[in-house]
Amino acid sequence: MDKKLKRVIQLFVTFFKIGLFTFGGGYAMIPLIQKETVETKKWITDDDILEIIAIAESTPGPIAINSATFVGYRVAGFWGSVAATFGVVLPSFTIILAISFVLNEFQHIKAVQYAFEGIRAGVLALIFKALWSMYKKAPKGAVSYVIMALSFVCVAFLKINVLFVIIGCALTGLISSVVLRKKVQK
Numbered sequence: 001m002d003k004k005l006k007r008v009i010q011l012f013v014t015f016f017k018i019g020l021f022t023f024g025g026g027y028a029m030i031p032l033i034q035k036e037t038v039e040t041k042k043w044i045t046d047d048d049i050l051e052i053i054a055i056a057e058s059t060p061g062p063i064a065i066n067s068a069t070f071v072g073y074r075v076a077g078f079w080g081s082v083a084a085t086f087g088v089v090l091p092s093f094t095i096i097l098a099i100s101f102v103l104n105e106f107q108h109i110k111a112v113q114y115a116f117e118g119i120r121a122g123v124l125a126l127i128f129k130a131l132w133s134m135y136k137k138a139p140k141g142a143v144s145y146v147i148m149a150l151s152f153v154c155v156a157f158l159k160i161n162v163l164f165v166i167i168g169c170a171l172t173g174l175i176s177s178v179v180l181r182k183k184v185q186k
Contacts, residue, residue, distance in 0.1 A: 007076045008083045014041065015068045015087030024123025026056075026063030029088075030130035033067055043075045050137055058166050064088055143176045 014036050022029045030053060037043050044052070052074070056066035065085055072084025106112050138144065147169050154160040154168075 004076060004079075008079045010041070011072050011076055011080050012083040012087040015072070015084045016091060018068075019064070019088040020091035022064075022126075023119050024126055026065070026067065027130050028123050028126035029064045030067070031126060031133060033064075033071065034133065037071050037075075044071060046137055048074065050134065053134065058170075143172070147172055 018029055018032045018036060022032055034046070034049050038046055038049055049071075052067055052070040053063070055070060056063045059066050065088060068084040068088040069081045072081035074080075076083070151165050151169055154165050155162055
């Protein structure tokens with residue numbers, strides 16, 4: 001089998017497993033994507049995953065699909081992105097399709113309601129894990145902390161559209177890096 005085709009198949013299988021065994025959407029998938037692509041397969045580095053997550057968050061669409069697409073492209077080009085994207089989407093699509101047929105019949109049962117509450121709690125833990133991992137690897141400094149705090153306030157309390165906050169963060173980061181670079185050159 002051709003080496004590139006083998007890598008494309010590996011991408012599909014890897015992201016299919018991630019999509020199959022992760023509840024809670026894209027943010028819950030980030031730790032699994034990092035573990036599989038960086039630690040287990042060694043396809044990309046921790047720095048790559050940080051860049052991919054940053055790009056995936058700032059582009060339209062679900063973060064898990066965007067991340068899979070970007071990782072697939074980095075690892076095996078166009079067909080790698082197709083395989084990874086299809087792999088991460090297929091399990092959710094199939095499961096949601098099946099659940100939609102039976103959920104109305106079982107949603108009144110207390111055990112089902114409790115199971116979904118437990119799943120929500122687990123998903124929250126996975127999101128915090130992803131946040132903590134990204135925090136540990138992200139560059140830190142006064143400007144970063146100010147951007148983080150202001151972004152949180154803008155989104156959580158002032159209800160400013162996330163797109164405007166991302167654009168503002170990008171501009172602030174660019175301006176601060178230009179100012180810092182000028183200071184270093186002097």
